[in-house]
Amino acid sequence: MGDVPSCRKVPIGRSVRCCLPxxxxxxxxxxxxxxxxxxxxIQIEDVTKVYRMGKVEVRALESxxxxxxxxxxxxxxxxxxxxxxxxxxxxxxxxxxxxxxxxLDGTDVSRLSDNRLAKIRSRKIxxxxxxxxxxxxxSAIRNVELPLVYAGxxxxxxxxxxxxxxxxxxxxxxxxxxxxxxxxxxxxxxARALINDPVLLLADEPTGNLDTAASAEILKILGALNDxxxxxxxxxxxxxxxxxxxxxxxxxxxxIVSDQAQRIRTEVSA
Amino acid sequence: MNLGEALRVALRGLRANRxxxxxxMLGIIIGVASVILLVALGNGVQTSVNEKIQPLANLITVVxxxxxxxxxxPPKDLIDADVAALQxxxxxxxxxxxxPATSGxxxxxxxxxxxxxxxxxxxxxxxxxxxxDMSAGAFFDEAQVRSTARVVVLGSAVANYLYGDDPxxxxxxxxxxxxxxxxxxxxxxSVGEPGDGVVAMPLPTVRRYIFGGGDKINQMIVQASDxxxxxxxxxxxxxxxxxxxxxxxxxxxxxxxQSLRSRLDTFNQILRILTLFTAAVxxxxxxxxxxxxxxxxxxxxxxxxxxxxxxxxxxxxRRAILEQFLIESLLLxxxxxxxxxxxGVGLSVLGANVAPSFGPxxxxxxxxxxxxxxxxxxxxxxxxxxxxxxxxxxRAARLRxxxxxxxx
Ligand SMILES: Nc1ncnc2c1ncn2[C@@H]1O[C@H](COP(=O)(O)OP(=O)(O)OP(=O)(O)O)[C@@H](O)[C@H]1O
Ligand SMILES: [Mg+2]
Numbered sequence: 001m002g003d004v005p006s007c008r009k010v011p012i013g014r015s016v017r018c019c020l021p022x023x024x025x026x027x028x029x030x031x032x033x034x035x036x037x038x039x040x041x042i043q044i045e046d047v048t049k050v051y052r053m054g055k056v057e058v059r060a061l062e063s064x065x066x067x068x069x070x071x072x073x074x075x076x077x078x079x080x081x082x083x084x085x086x087x088x089x090x091x092x093x094x095x096x097x098x099x100x101x102x103x104l105d106g107t108d109v110s111r112l113s114d115n116r117l118a119k120i121r122s123r124k125i126x127x128x129x130x131x132x133x134x135x136x137x138x139s140a141i142r143n144v145e146l147p148l149v150y151a152g153x154x155x156x157x158x159x160x161x162x163x164x165x166x167x168x169x170x171x172x173x174x175x176x177x178x179x180x181x182x183x184x185x186x187x188x189x190x191a192r193a194l195i196n197d198p199v200l201l202l203a204d205e206p207t208g209n210l211d212t213a214a215s216a217e218i219l220k221i222l223g224a225l226n227d228x229x230x231x232x233x234x235x236x237x238x239x240x241x242x243x244x245x246x247x248x249x250x251x252x253x254x255x256i257v258s259d260q261a262q263r264i265r266t267e268v269s270a
Numbered sequence: 271m272n273l274g275e276a277l278r279v280a281l282r283g284l285r286a287n288r289x290x291x292x293x294x295m296l297g298i299i300i301g302v303a304s305v306i307l308l309v310a311l312g313n314g315v316q317t318s319v320n321e322k323i324q325p326l327a328n329l330i331t332v333v334x335x336x337x338x339x340x341x342x343x344p345p346k347d348l349i350d351a352d353v354a355a356l357q358x359x360x361x362x363x364x365x366x367x368x369x370p371a372t373s374g375x376x377x378x379x380x381x382x383x384x385x386x387x388x389x390x391x392x393x394x395x396x397x398x399x400x401x402x403d404m405s406a407g408a409f410f411d412e413a414q415v416r417s418t419a420r421v422v423v424l425g426s427a428v429a430n431y432l433y434g435d436d437p438x439x440x441x442x443x444x445x446x447x448x449x450x451x452x453x454x455x456x457x458x459x460s461v462g463e464p465g466d467g468v469v470a471m472p473l474p475t476v477r478r479y480i481f482g483g484g485d486k487i488n489q490m491i492v493q494a495s496d497x498x499x500x501x502x503x504x505x506x507x508x509x510x511x512x513x514x515x516x517x518x519x520x521x522x523x524x525x526x527x528q529s530l531r532s533r534l535d536t537f538n539q540i541l542r543i544l545t546l547f548t549a550a551v552x553x554x555x556x557x558x559x560x561x562x563x564x565x566x567x568x569x570x571x572x573x574x575x576x577x578x579x580x581x582x583x584x585x586x587x588r589r590a591i592l593e594q595f596l597i598e599s600l601l602l603x604x605x606x607x608x609x610x611x612x613x614g615v616g617l618s619v620l621g622a623n624v625a626p627s628f629g630p631x632x633x634x635x636x637x638x639x640x641x642x643x644x645x646x647x648x649x650x651x652x653x654x655x656x657x658x659x660x661x662x663x664x665r666a667a668r669l670r671x672x673x674x675x676x677x678x
Contacts, residue, residue, distance in 0.1 A: 094583060094671045115587050122585025129675070135577050137286050149275055150585035192584065 040103070041200060041231050042068040042091055047100030047110075049086050049254075060086040062254040063100070068233065070199075073226040075242035076235045078251035084235045085204055087251070091233065092125050092202045093117045105199055122151050126193025128203040133189035134177040140164060141173040144192045151196060163191040167221055183214030190221055201225060203234040207241055219244050273597075280598040283570065284605075294566045295606035297559030298654065302610025302647040303617065304552035310618040310637035312545025314625075316538060318635040323534050325401040328366075330492040330504055330529045332511070345524035346515045350485040355510050356492060362506035364499040369395045370487040372476060378469055379446040380432030387428050387469040389447065391476025397423075397458070399491055402465070406437035407456030415472040420479070422452040427466035429457040445469075450479040500531040549643070553650070559606065560654040567599045567662035578666050579674030592667035599659020600652065607651025614647075615639050 049061035060083045068074055076084050089095040090102060093109055096117070102110040109120055121127075126147075134143045144160040153159075164170055167187040177185055186206055193201055203222065207215035219241060226232045226246075234245060242248050243262065250258040284291040334348050348370075355361060356368045371392040378387045390396070397409040406429075410421050422445055426437065433440035437457035444451050452471065460466050477483055494503035507527055508520075517523055571578070578591055622636035 089672050092583070094675070115589075118582065118585055118587045121583060127583045129580075129583075132576055132678070133580065135580060137282060146581065147584045150581070150587070150590055154272075196585070 040067045041070045041072070041105055042066065042233075043101075043103040044091070045101040045103075047090060047097040047102060049083070049090065049095070050098045060254050061090070061097070064254070064256055066249065066256060066259075068231065070231055071226070071229050073223070073232045073244075073246040074234070074249060075245035075247070076233065076249045076251065077237070077239075077242050078257075082251040083254040084251055086254075088202055088204050088233070088235055091200075092127060093120050118150075122147060122196060124199050126190075126196065126198040126201045128186065128189045128193050128201070128206045130205040130208040131182075131185075133192075134185055136177055139174050139176055140169060140180065140188045143177070143188055144195055147192060147196045159195060160191075163195045164188065166194075167191045168217075181214070183210050183217055186210065186214070186218050187221065190218070194225070199231060201230055201232045203232070205235055205237065207236065207238070215241065276593055276597045277601070279594055280601045283598050284602060287570075290566060291602060294559075294562045294602055295609065297562040298556065298603055298606030298651050299559075299610040299613060301552065301556030301559045302607050302651055303614035304555060305549050305647045306611060306614025306639060306643050307617050307621075307637070308548045308552050309545055309643040310614070310639045311621070312541060312548070313640055314618075314622070314635055314637035316541050316545075317638060319537065319541075320534065321634055323530055324497075327497040327531045327534060328494040328500055329399065330494060330500065330507060330527060332490040332492060332507060333526050333528075334488060335524045335526055347486045348490060348511075348525060349487065352511060352514060353487065353490060355514055356490070356507060361510050362503065364495050364503040364506055365492055366495045367395055367399070367493040369393050369399050369491040369493070370473060371396065371489045371491065372473065372481060372483060372487045373489065374481050376447050376469075376480060378428060378432070381443065383432050385428050385431045385467075387425070388464070388467055389469045389471070389476065389480060391471055391473040391481070393473060396470060396491075399493055400465075402461055403459045404456050405459040407441045407454070409456055409458075409470070410472055415474065418474040418478055419472060420450070420452045420475060421455045421471060422447075423456040423458060423470045424454055425458055425466040425468040425470075426460040427463075428469055429454075448480045452479075497531060500529050504529055504532075556647075556650060556654065559603075559651075560658045563599055563603050563654055564658035564661065566602070567595065567659050568665075570598070571595060571662045571666040574666075575669065575674050575677040578669050579671050579677065582669070582671040582674065588667040591669075592663050595663030595666050596656070596659050599663065600655035603651045603655030603658070604648075607648045607654075610651065611644055611648055615644070 044064055044066040047061055047064045048059065051058040051060055062083075064083075064087065066087075076087065078084050086095075090097050091104075093104065093112075094117075096102075096112070097110050100110065101108060104120065105124060107120075109117065112120070134140075135146065138146075141157070141160045141164060144163050145156040148156040148159065161170070161173060164173060167190055169184060169187055169191070172180060172184060172188075175184075177188075180188065189206075190201075201222070206222075207218050210218065215238075222232055222234065223244065232245075234241070236242050245262065247259070247261045249256055332348065335345060350370065353368050353370045356365055369392060371390050373388055373390040375386060376389045378385045378389070393415055394410055394412050397404070404423075405426065407423070409423050410419065413419075414421055424432070424440060424445075429437050429440040432445065433443055433454075440454045440457050443454045445454060446452075447469070452475075458466075458468070458470075473487075492503060492507055494500045504527055508523075511525055512518075512520075512523065515524055578586075581591065581594075618637040618639045622638075625632040625635045625637075
């Protein structure tokens with residue numbers, strides 16, 4: 001148990017680990033780990049999310065149960081407005097459920113304050129959004145460094161460079177977001193999502209704005225990360241993208257309507 | 271987030287919108303610069319006036335009252351005996367000297383020209399007490415006063431009119447006043463109108479040859495032992511003269527006592543109020559500047575809603591976002607304040623260098639920047655950054671990440 005961190009292989013940002021304070025995330029994990037090692041990474045129990053807009057109530061999630069284990073690669077699918085993003089916001093600790101319980105990595109995070117949630121995002125979760133992922137007028141390498149800035153890490157440059165090299169952008173360190181292609185921007189976002197060595201990588205339609213070739217590139221990186229043991233949850237509209245995952249969760253009207261494991265994972269044809 | 275990083279982020283934000291940042295700063299710059307400049311100008315005027323008056327500040331002027339009190343005793347003239355009483359050290363310790371004078375307008379003829387001058391009969395101390403200098407020759411001395419010598423000393427305008435530009439040219443020349451001839455023994459330096467139109471001669475000489483008038487005088491200059499003794503000396507003058515003129519009620523006084531010192535104090539007081547007032551008016555432009563900062567910071571927060579969402583998603587706490595925007599507005603206002611200080615000080619220094627070229631009146635006029643006005647106006651601009659930035663920064667910090675991320 002003492003060497004929990006080594007249970008996960010870390011292909012990208014390995015050098016980061018030595019920069020990170022060694023306590024933090026793991027302390028929480030050991031103390032808060034009700035189920036101990038091997039328990040679910042994500043455990044959502046009867047979660048409901050209601051948005052109120054004046055008098056109108058939108059039930060974006062309706063008593064959702066979902067368990068995702070360490071090392072899974074899950075695709076969440078469903079028509080527009082079915083609650084995928086809402087689910088991801090809760091899973092990613094950007095928002096809290098209206099009711100129900102959510103255990104992340106053994107810790108109940110469904111009732112935490114803003115600041116505690118920010119800390120958890122900083123330590124445990126990496127995000128990749130559909131578009132406009134990067135902070136404008138800020139170079140690729142500075143974007144990648146940002147999570148370390150907020151985590152209070154002082155020496156960041158090297159880790160950020162390594163992370164960018166891992167996603168194949170070692171020659172674009174100083175490029176501004178508007179000087180990068182859409183695929184390159186997504187890769188910078190992935191490098192940034194990984195630099196804090198999170199236990200969970202969340203991607204909301206990361207290939208939604210990309211052509212086939214660039215999509216394949218991104219999926220390849222995500223696949224490699226998952227192969228290396230990282231838990232990946234991806235939201236997508238595209239069946240080809242979903243087929244690439246080990247498990248597909250389908251939603252409709254705020255409910256999970258199907259949840260199937262895939263035995264054969266499609267390889268990406270670049 | 272550490273300070274260096276925060277500063278860099280803020281600078282990047284300001285540089286990204288250079289024109290906008292510059293225009294916002296302009297409000298602060300103008301406010302700070304004008305506060306500093308106006309205070310400096312007020313100070314310059316005060317210093318300049320005080321410098322001119324300081325040497326005369328221990329002087330008290332005594333003149334007979336014009337008009338008498340209805341039903342009262344006929345007013346008594348000021349006479350030589352009054353002068354002697356004031357000079358009596360046993361009656362007053364604060365009076366250092368008393369210089370009597372009697373004066374009037376008279377036509378003064380040179381070799382070729384005629385000048386209507388203010389002829390003053392007085393004693394040898396008059397020159398020094400009036401803080402004047404000679405440009406040629408010498409003032410008359412005590413012996414010439416005692417001997418009723420027929421000598422005159424000309425003001426620079428009189429000498430110039432009668433005998434030309436060169437003051438030395440007038441020396442030894444005769445002038446005729448009241449059909450009597452006097453010899454010019456000196457010419458005084460210019461002090462500006464109306465002092466330059468004076469012709470000075472020994473008091474006994476004026477009485478015997480020009481105005482007559484017995485032992486009457488129409489002005490006394492009383493010199494206090496120093497400027498701080500002026501109020502005491504003033505009281506002594508009033509006490510001694512009232513006693514001699516048998517005046518019991520101050521309303522019936524037949525003489526008037528004025529000191530430059532008390533007038534100077536009044537002047538300084540008025541000027542200080544005026545300076546503060548104009549500075550306060552200038553400070554209103556700082557309020558406008560503050561509104562500019564507030565406005566631009568609100569725009570900046572709105573523009574960067576998505577960025578705030580992303581920063582929060584990757585771990586920024588409320589405090590980190592608050593600091594980011596606060597530092598940005600502090601930088602905006604602080605930089606504006608700093609430039610404003612430089613502009614204000616620069617203009618003041620420029621004014622000090624340029625003022626003398628506007629003529630002799632401005633020769634000693636120099637706007638002088640005061641340290642408190644610099645510190646205060648800079649502190650105000652920092653406070654503006656804090657206050658005007660506080661609300662927008664707080665708004666940014668409180669943005670909920672999901673709402674910020676939905677914003678496109
Ligand atoms: N902040 C909000 N305020 C009010 N209603 C919201 C808010 N966020 C989402 N909703 C509503 O909740 C429902 C689910 O939205 P959500 O964004 O999760 O859908 P989605 O599955 O991600 O759709 P898409 O595929 O278009 O991204 C929608 O009906 C949406 O209008
Ligand atoms: Mg969505």
